[in-house]
Amino acid sequence: MKFNRASFLNTHRDAWVEVNLDCIEHNILEFKKYLKKDAKLFAVVKADAYGHGAVMIAPVLLASGVDFLGVSSVDEGLQLRENDITAPILVLGAVPVWSFDRAAQNNISVSVFSDEHIEACRQTYEKLKIKPKVHVKIDTGMNRIGVRPDKAVEFIEKIRACDFIELEGIFTHFATAETESYACEQYEQFKSVVDNVDTKGLLVHCCNTAAVACYKDFDYNMARVGIGIYGLQPDLIKGAKEPFLKPAMSLKGRITNIHIADADEGVSYSHTFETVRKTKIATIPIGYADGVFRGLSNKIYGIINGKKVKQIGNITMDQMMFDITDCDAQEGDIITLLGRDGEEYIGVDEWAKILGTIHYELTCALRVRLPRVYTR
Template sequence: MGIRRNSFANKHRDAWVEINIGNLEHNICEIQKFIKSENMKIMAVVKADAYGHGAVMCAQTLLASGVEALGVASIDEGLELRENKITAPILVLGAVPIWAFAAAQEHDIILSVFNEQHLEAAKQLFEKTKSQVRVHIKVDTGMNRIGIRTSEAQEFIQKVKAAPYLKLEGIFTHFADCENEEILNKQTRSFNELLKNVDREGLTIHCSSSGAALLGIESDMLRLGIVLWGLTPFCKEHEKMPNLKQVIALKGRITNICHIKKGEGVSYGHSYIAQKDTTVATIPIGYADGVSRNLSGKITGTLNGKTVEQIGRITMDQMMFEINDDKAQVGDIITLLDENLSINNWAKELGTINYELTCRLKVRLPRIYTR
């Protein structure tokens, strides 16, 4: 498979992201076995360019592996998939501006609705086109981000069902914290209580993101995101996890090798001082590519099968490694991330979540799809 060029800046770089499509296929297969339900649909959430993995290629792979639908965050993300001849159902999970409803209708993209402005916009559009707008109702059960409040949801659902200009296809909510049993149970009870009074005929009910799905919370459809890429959705260790493989890798070729003496400094501010005569290799990856400057001196890579330590401050476009390898040459590859170098380690160092970091790997890094 070739390189997906995201911008002119990508055409001549000695740094890239590798996406292992074989690992992605492995992960969806393992998740399907782990869930052990033949009737449950799966929506692959490919927002934010599939969490930095490349939405179009990943969506095509996942649909070929049995996924039924796709989730995105914005109308533009949905349009990118349609422009690449993806015909599967696409749901915009986030809020869509009312002036963009026409684009969604034109390209058969499903919208999330949760207020009166959405209904009025759909009504006005119907008067012009005589075509229904496909929608799912987003219910806020405690996330307090977007969604119709549960106290108002019953009336809102009936109004949407009765509207000739809307085609209601689903109702969903989102959990705030799958690892907090009290919060999770409270939201689950609230959602189930609402659904007791709803005629579910013809509707897809969904509430389970990656974390909830792995914890066994069932609905008509699972919305899977981070687990598809072989990463855990949990902050704490969980014994019961499918056998996942990290899909993303990050690599760069050595552009310079220099030999420095004991006492010499490396990078801005000479934050690293050599304790002995040593060899330093530079690769063209920096914080502008999404590798946080706060990781300076805290990460390792591999070079010719050996572990090498990053030294000195990570700069905008480059970083340096102590290599001490007489056989290393300009053009050799240093690997920063792969199946054996987990991005979870970076997340722990930064006190954040793994998928924030995959999303940070910027578009100027070309994607190469491998098996």
């Protein structure tokens, strides 16, 4: 058995997620074109950088000009701190009141929107003599977390009056940046708050990936980019000339077995695929436990040596099979499930369409048991 092992790969699995750091850098530079001269760029690295690996991605982002990092929890922020990431970090989600002190100890900013959060800040300061850094979250229409616009000015002024809190910023999040009318409505609600408070020295941010590219009038002094960093475009900017984003993620596996099945044989559990001819079947060690959902069975393709091949049979927990009858392949060859091989390309959008979901749900779903390999 011959294995064509790539020199960059050091893993005990014949399956991996490949992340091209040049693509990440390119995407950051594309988004920086849209920012006004002195605006800061906030990169969202929650959910392990949407499945790309936050600890490895963060230094690349910072070296490319990112100023601030966004996570979903204090634990995600601590992971970055424990790996020598010293840049400013904001927890975008709700932080339990008992975690405010841990965040403050590690210079992690938190989102606040309630009197309970103010009290947690007071207790943290009394305990540690450290002023928690906070960003006030304003709910302009997401109906998730945040203080409502009609209460926001009063809440911000209440925080300003607290000598035990460092107010660092105010922000909101668009529910439907793809829908211009509602995005504009949310923006106007946010603007009505911003215009009625003293924002000197504060970071004011509302734009996400789609809004940065499409609503240039919405810019304040910081913009948050999430999925765009990784080369995934929201529907609003698909097909736009700019930004020209490069998907950074590929998913690959090596053929561990090849065998011949006769016509009229079933493949995999429940025999959801039956051969109609003598068929050469290749197996790779990737399955639904890796985040390639069983609902994709018999509906997706891989690429081997620049040629598309069909996945056949139910995807199992740890393995899946392909019909490679019409291509020249051997054990150890690589099948690309996502990404480019030669002239052929398979994007995660194709999987999302099959499953009726969004592309970044699928990148986030790729489990950590798939090693992340970083290339340039």
